[in-house]
Every structure is written in structure tokens, then in C-alpha cells.
Amino acid sequence: QKEVEQNSGPLSVPEGAIASLNCTYSDRGSQSFFWYRQYSGKSPELIMSIYSNGDKEDGRFTAQLNKASQYVSLLIRDSQPSDSATYLCAAGSARQLTFGSGTQLTVLP
Amino acid sequence: EAQVTQNPRYLITVTGKKLTVTCSQNMNHEYMSWYRQDPGLGLRQIYYSMNVEVTDKGDVPEGYKVSRKEKRNFPLILESPSPNQTSLYFCASSPAMANTGELFFGEGSRLTVL
Numbered sequence: 768q769k770e771v772e773q774n775s776g777p778l779s780v781p782e783g784a785i786a787s788l789n790c791t792y793s794d795r796g797s798q799s800f801f802w803y804r805q806y807s808g809k810s811p812e813l814i815m816s817i818y819s820n821g822d823k824e825d826g827r828f829t830a831q832l833n834k835a836s837q838y839v840s841l842l843i844r845d846s847q848p849s850d851s852a853t854y855l856c857a858a859g860s861a862r863q864l865t866f867g868s869g870t871q872l873t874v875l876p
Numbered sequence: 877e878a879q880v881t882q883n884p885r886y887l888i889t890v891t892g893k894k895l896t897v898t899c900s901q902n903m904n905h906e907y908m909s910w911y912r913q914d915p916g917l918g919l920r921q922i923y924y925s926m927n928v929e930v931t932d933k934g935d936v937p938e939g940y941k942v943s944r945k946e947k948r949n950f951p952l953i954l955e956s957p958s959p960n961q962t963s964l965y966f967c968a969s970s971p972a973m974a975n976t977g978e979l980f981f982g983e984g985s986r987l988t989v990l
Contacts, residue, residue: 868918
């Protein structure tokens with residue numbers, strides 16, 4: 768059974784702080800890793816993808832992948848109230864993706 | 877506008893009454909997939925399709941059917957719905973055959989089975 772584990776939270780950070788979201792996965796065959804953001808009552812939207820070990824930065828977002836530790840993380844710098852959402856980690860191959868249950872993030876003004 | 881469109885968005889039905897949730901994408905994507913989302917369980921894949929006439933089971937296919945007769949459409953069929961199929965359903969498509977995790981999601985269909 769392929770599993771992706773996330774701390775469900777809720778995680779609260781003050782505005783301007785760094786939010787750190789973590790995820791572990793069980794399938795060593797996973798080749799692709801993603802972070803989706805889901806606002807309450809809305810559909811998930813892709814914010815980051817990462818395919819190789821190391822860091823990948825996109826604006827205020829940095830994804831980190833460590834395949835040896837089966838660990839993926841997302842850092843959000845200068846957090847804004849608009850970042851308040853549930854963040855879903857996903858891992859998989861070309862055909863199938865397994866999602867974690869999500870971490871609820873609240874950024875306090 | 878590029879989008880994935882699901883219908884209906886909300887549906888209340890009764891046990892055993894067959895229903896179909898339609899999904900259509902206008903982005904010419906080859907890969908399409910259905911997920912259900914339940915509290916505490918996250919998104920779970922029901923079925924996926926790599927191309928026209930090619931479908932395969934995901935993690936929770938029991939009680940569901942799909943078809944892919946056209947590239948743009950991927951309907952989800954519940955032949956005999958049961959209360960445990962009450963859930964929020966998402967259809968998604970992907971442009972990249974090699975990286976089908978880069979998904980575009982529809983707005984979701986909330987289904988209640990009484």
C-alpha cells in the first residue's frame with residue numbers, strides 16, 4: 768500500500784514568517800513529487816513539482832526532496848494571509864499519484 | 877478559457893439509482909483521472925485513462941465505471957450507488973504523459989447518496 772503521510776495540522780504562523788510543511792512517502796519507486804494548494808470549498812491547484820533531489824525555488828515557495836529519506840517539504844517564505852489553505856503532498860509515477868491527507872495552514876495577520 | 881468541467885456540481889440521490897458524473901476538458905490532454913476526497917483520507921484515485929479507449933483502475937475502483945470514447949470526455953458512472961459513495965469527486969487532466977502528476981482539476985461534484 769503506497770502511503771503519503773502529512774501532519775494534518777492545523778499549522779499557524781504569523782504573517783511574514785516562514786511556513787514549513789513536511790511529507791513522507793512509502794514507495795521508493797516514486798519518481799515525481801508535487802505540492803497542491805486547496806482553498807476551502809475549492810479544487811486543488813498545483814503550486815510546485817520536483818523530480819530530483821535538492822531544492823527547487825519558485826517565488827516565495829521552495830520545495831525540497833530527499834529520496835534517501837523519502838522526504839519532501841515545502842517552505843513558504845514571507846507568508847501571507849492569502850496562503851491560508853490546505854496543502855496536499857503527492858508522490859507517484861507517470862500513471863498514478865498518491866496524495867497525502869493535507870496540512871491545514873493558517874497565516875495570522 | 878482552459879478548464880475541466882464537471883456536472884452536476886451537487887447531487888442528492890438514493891441508493892441504487894444509477895447516475896453519471898460528466899467530465900470534459902478543452903485542453904486536448906491525453907491523461908484524465910477521477911478522484912474522491914473524504915475527510916481525513918485525502919484524495920484517492922478511482923480510475924484513470926492514459927488515452928482514448930485506455931482506462932485502468934486506481935486505488936478505489938469498486939462500485940464505479942468509466943469510459944473514454946473521446947479524448948475530451950471521461951464520465952464516471954455509479955451503476956448502483958450506495959451511501960459509502962457519498963463524497964466529493966474531482967475529475968482531473970494532465971498535459972504531460974511523462975509527468976501526469978501535473979494535474980488540472982475540475983471544480984468538484986459533491987454527491988450525497990441516501
